[in-house]
Amino acid sequence: MTGARDDTPLWLFADQLGPAVHGGDHAHREVLLVEARHALRKRRYYRQKLHIVLSALRHADRDLGDRATLITADTYTDALQRFGRPVLVHQPTSFAAEKFVHRLEEQGLVADVLPTPTFALPRAEFEQWAGNRTRFRMEDFYRDQRRRFDVLMRGSEPEGNRWNFDEENREPPPKKQTRLDVPAPYQPREDDIDDQVRHDLDRMDLDTVGADGPRLFAVTPTEAQRALTRFIEHRLPAFGRHEDAIMGGDWAMSHSLLSVPLNLGVLHPLDAVHAAEQAYRNRCAPLAAVEGFIRQILGWCEYMWHLYWHFGENYVDHNELNAHTPLPDWWKDLDADAVTAECLRHALLGVRDRGCTHHIQRLMVLGNHALQRGYHPRELTEWFATAYVDGFRWVMPTNVVGMSQHADGGRLATKPYAAGGAYINKMSDHCGDCAYDPRKRLGDDACPFTAGYWSFVHRHQNRLARNNRTRRVVQSMERLGDLEDVLAQEKGRTRF
Template sequence: MIEAPLWIFGDQLGPHVHSTDEHHGREVVLVESERVFRRRRFHRQKLHLVLSGLRHTAAELGDRAIHLRAGTYREALEQVGRPVVVHEPTSFAAADLVERLRKDGLVAEVLPTPTFALPRTDFDEWAGDRTSFRMEDFYRAQRRRFDVLMDAGEPVGGKWNLDAENREPPPKGRVTLDVPGPWLPTEDEIDGRVRADLDAMELPTVGRDGPRLFAVTADEAQRALAHFVEQRLPHFGPHEDAMLTGDWATAHSLLSVPLNLGVLHPLDAVRAAEDAHRAGAVPLPSAEGFIRQVLGWREYVWQLYWRFGKGYQRRNALAARTPLPDWWRELDADAVTATCLSTALEGVRDRGWTHHIPRLMVLGNHALQRGYRPAELSDWFREAFVDGFEWVMPPNVIGMSQHADGGMMATKPYSSGGAYIAKMSDHCKDCAFDPKKRLGDDACPFTAGYWAWTHRHRDLLAANHRTARAVASMNRLKDLDAVLEQESAREEF
């Protein structure tokens, strides 16, 4: 009896998906669906990465690959001519599609998702009847379950979380962190063909084309991981929240793309970091900080995407109704005066990527203060970021960044004035706006915007013990009415 082929999506490209003992020798179906590419205005470089990953995987699989280009996934599977098996996809929309294809006889079996450490059934058992969640609780459970950075049942070093040691501002007077640069791939003939095909398709995209900056194959991912652990992880922890105008990558790993394409398994990244620490090559705060990102936060976001359900993206607890402005949608960094915001948009425009602090404390902070519609913002992050797959953004944006879920995911909104950005970056040094000023032509839009936002949500913030002090501080501002009038009329950022 001939085995049913395995159909893999563009974020399931690793050997831990298609070349396990279960799938040894099995044919593998890879589909380029034109409808998927045209459905939204994705970043040009994101489309390149997904297509490059698909085509490199097909080339590596050789005779095992059934590589199809079709208008839709259904059309492609009809060409296969026999039912396929598939691993659970990573979004509600794709899961619904798979279920329809299963009912129509095109899918024979749906297998568990192999690209995360913790199965969804195990998370459901851990979560029980919880309605709100704390990442720290989940993270500690993950460390215990997978025996990561543990000694005799206790955390290595005596503490679970060393985040307090990983919040240092950038070194004064430096324009870069002065660490070895990130691993970068070498484009090949497949990348050249991808670029030519994308040009010919004339797809509606955002952002600029550019050299491929991220790993898209398992071999590239292992090389990128090894380079990061050996050259950059020792420097990662202390300044992981720092922002530098002239150093877009600082000491970050750039592994989110291969992780989210499924060519790097999260436990491989975690074990590599742990081994480097135990060998004495990486300080504990750096190793723990990276492990918390991968085994803690990434897995947490994945599980909560499914736990919160299909309607989660429509939540809007703060009643934010402002449409995304055109300059934001078009990534028009040159139209923005504030250096921090311009630099963040420039990073998205030119690379489809910024690290987590520009995402949360610049882009997300600005959107929160201005009341941008959370669902639109979540879609924008998914489309404009090269690592922004559908499961990634709703918990990160709706929950963490915009507090639109009313506290299901985070205990307080993440809003701040310009003082935080001035402390954690070099952006304010030559900016036209002064982070210390909330009133006047040179008033920082983040500082003034923070007080306007606090006033708008004063009742909610006063009722939260973590934010009540902000309301008390606002009530002592003698120029509050003038700040509110200024911000209601502000058009320039």
């Protein structure tokens, strides 16, 4: 530290609320917390997301006791000026916030900026790893992460002599079951702080979207540890097999639901990773389930964080597939009742009622639909960032622009993640009760994902024909005898 004294107070952003930030070498420091009303009004956020953020801040204020000062102000600058002393801050988690902190530093309101402590790998070390790469593979990064942190390793070799058990984690939902036979996930008990947050949000009369409801996710380090413990002890053993499956009657299935506390900074990724590894060492969970969970956190989550910074602030403007369709009102308003397709309706219900769906619903239902219909990738990224309870600013650009919408032209993913109704029929239990037939691409009961898939392939056939992984789908499209009718049908479709 160059500009901070040993008694300089520490300012915590709302996604930096864990002991990795305010503990350790900083455990002696006074802590500043800020509720900025302007930030709450800046965008149309999901209602429960605002509740989670405010609850996290206020619980941190209570738990830190005399160390903490919580200021409610119109803006962060107003709060810092009222506080009256320069503060120390860790690197924030978005480009906009980083620029803002540097302006505050120039004004003398911030004494120094320290590296982000809420991820396993420091940003500088990722830049060394990235070097001059122009193409990125998560598997390369993930293996290096395993080696670096000595996770699931036997000397220099991976546990079980395999780095990746993904093929064993792709089973469809079990037949003749509406739910997985696993204990329910941890749910925190709301308290007087949550009651006051709900009252204050009602009083502010903000333009929000989605339903209010009980808080489902951990927002304190204590709650996060309870959520992690319950997952490891009761749900991790069943996690792997049906990791990619979707069940209409079981929204959580055996997923950990730890993305909120991880992204709030109240749970450190290495704590979750080490707990899962220990479960395997203790023979309490199978290797495939443990490896799949660790890959999500030490692999994918860390990878998305670092690529957000590496690809740069303008990455979100990539639009290689020339997608310019605005998001429809039923999508933005989470009007699931306006949707007929069961898979899409259930996904919107999940966002409307909980602000959360698991990764396959995000990628292969919502993302797949948006890709087929050509929704604008920047607008879609903004929607995911504001509508999902775990959708912080760094999370969504690479997940949406790169992975989901292939808008970066293949810099992140080697092929577009487009699929027809057959995939959804295999991996979910939705299609049996749906008015649309996943086997049909033409007619009133034609599945909008099946028909939309062929429309997408036709629209981008030149690009897909040059890709070894998608060349065959273009050849299959050329053999469709009813292609022109399908294209005409999809051009005029307004109902999904």
